[in-house]
Every structure is written in structure tokens, then in C-alpha cells.
Amino acid sequence: MTSLVVVDDQASIREALAVMLDLADGIDVLGTATNGEEAIALVAEREPDVVLMDLNMPVLGGVEATERIRAAHPGVRVLVLTTFDDDESILAALRAGASGYLTKEADRAKIEQAVRAAGSGQSVLAPEVQQRLLALATREPRRPVEDSVNFTAREREILGLIGEGLRNPEIAARLVISEATVKTHINNLFAKAGFHSRADAVRYALNTAS
Known part of the structure; x- marks a missing residue:
């Protein structure tokens, strides 16, 4: 059984995900949070296997919440579920320690499968996210940035x-x-x-x- 916390600031999405996933075989929803601060507190209290994390939220966003959760609870896996699939969001979430990244285009079966996979220690990336990461890895730099750039x-x-x-x-x-x-x-x-x-x-x- 994979225990789960759902984090999303939109009540309709948060509640729908919680109900849907709690009914899925092998998944137990322990609670929900509306922002990153609530997520951190709930993870400390309930110690889930997986956190399903939105990114753009008030009070504290998903990237910083992911980083703080992973630092305090290395065994907890964070699976991002967001509307954003831009390079900046993907890289920031993965750098913060997210083990998976899905967009809200994912259907019920894919989300359930991703939660189970994250709970078993696997990394899960949506196909469109994989494509963007591949494009980033192979993209020719527009101009090399010299180490001597005089940033303040x-x-x-x-x-x-x-x-x-x-x-x-x-x-x-x-x-x-x-x-x-x-x-x-x-x-x-x-x-x-x-x-x-x-x-x-x-x-x-x-x-x-x-």
C-alpha cells in the first residue's frame, strides 16, 4: 500500500484527486494540503510514502516545498502534478528533488500508475517532459557564458x-x-x-x- 498526501491550491482539483486516488487499488490518501507550508507540516505529521505536489501555489510554492520535504524526509518521494511543462519549471522541480513530473493532461490511469511507481522508488516523467529534457540536453547554446561575466x-x-x-x-x-x-x-x-x-x-x- 502506497500512502499519499495530495497538495494543490485549487479545492476542486485537490478534492477530486484525493477521492480518485483513495479509491485506487494500493493507494491510501492520508490527507490534503492547499500550499507548500501545509504540505511540509502534513508530511511531518503523517509521514506518507509519496507527495503529489502542485507547483504554483500561494504562501509557499511546490519547488521550495519539495526541497524542504526531501531535506527533512529523504524517504518521502515527491511526484509533481502541474499545468506547467516549461523548461524552467521542470528543471527547478527535478533539482529540488522531485522523483517524477506529470502535467495535468495525464489521465487517471497514468496518475495512479505514477503514484505507485514513485512509491516503489521509480522515477516517472511524462512523455512531453522527457522530450523537453532531451531537447535541453541536445540544444546548441546560443552563446557561451564566460566565467568572467561581471555579475554583481x-x-x-x-x-x-x-x-x-x-x-x-x-x-x-x-x-x-x-x-x-x-x-x-x-x-x-x-x-x-x-x-x-x-x-x-x-x-x-x-x-x-x-
Whole structure:
């Protein structure tokens, strides 16, 4: 039996997933949470095998919640279920420790199968996610970023937070600065490094952190 916690800020989706999965053979839903903070507390209380995690949520998003859950409870597997399949979201979630990534296009059978697989220690990636990761691995860089790029200390700090998957409002809250200031720093570091998208910045942050 795979025990599960469902995390999603939309009540209709959260409740539908909980009911559906609790009825599935071999899955026991222990509870639900509406944001990352609630998820962390619930995991500590109930110690599930798997957390089915949304990404874009108020209070605390899924990427940071995944990272904190995995750090405190290494045996708990996090399976992302989200509407986002962009490079930035995928890389940030996997870097945070997610063992699987599905989009909400997945049908009931695929979600059930993925939960069971995660509970048994397997990694599960939606086909479209696998394709994006393959494209990232084989994509020619637009322009190599030199190690000597003269980022300011604040720009490097923001670049690291982009690499963690934080979006502009979350970065502003973390650094206690305005969102407009965050955007200014991002525009400056993009210009210095020749980034064309946040995905470029995420890849660079991951490469320099490894």
C-alpha cells in the first residue's frame, strides 16, 4: 500500500484527486494540503510514502516545498502534478528533488500508475517532459557564458534563486525588495550573460552550482 498526501491550491482539483486516488487499488490518501507550508507540516505529521505536489501555489510554492520535504524526509518521494511543462519549471522541480513530473493532461490511469511507481522508488516523467529534457540536453547554446561575466553580488544571488525555480514575486519576498527591483536586476544579468529566456538562466545556474 502506497500512502499519499495530495497538495494543490485549487479545492476542486485537490478534492477530486484525493477521492480518485483513495479509491485506487494500493493507494491510501492520508490527507490534503492547499500550499507548500501545509504540505511540509502534513508530511511531518503523517509521514506518507509519496507527495503529489502542485507547483504554483500561494504562501509557499511546490519547488521550495519539495526541497524542504526531501531535506527533512529523504524517504518521502515527491511526484509533481502541474499545468506547467516549461523548461524552467521542470528543471527547478527535478533539482529540488522531485522523483517524477506529470502535467495535468495525464489521465487517471497514468496518475495512479505514477503514484505507485514513485512509491516503489521509480522515477516517472511524462512523455512531453522527457522530450523537453532531451531537447535541453541536445540544444546548441546560443552563446557561451564566460566565467568572467561581471555579475554583481545581488545579480548572482538572484540568479541562484532563479535556479531554484523561484519566480519574481517569490524572489522579491525572499530578498525583501520590490518586484520592480528584481526585474531590473534580471534585465541587467540577462544583458551581461546573453540569456534569451529564464530557461537559459536556470541552465547556467544549475551548471555553475554543480
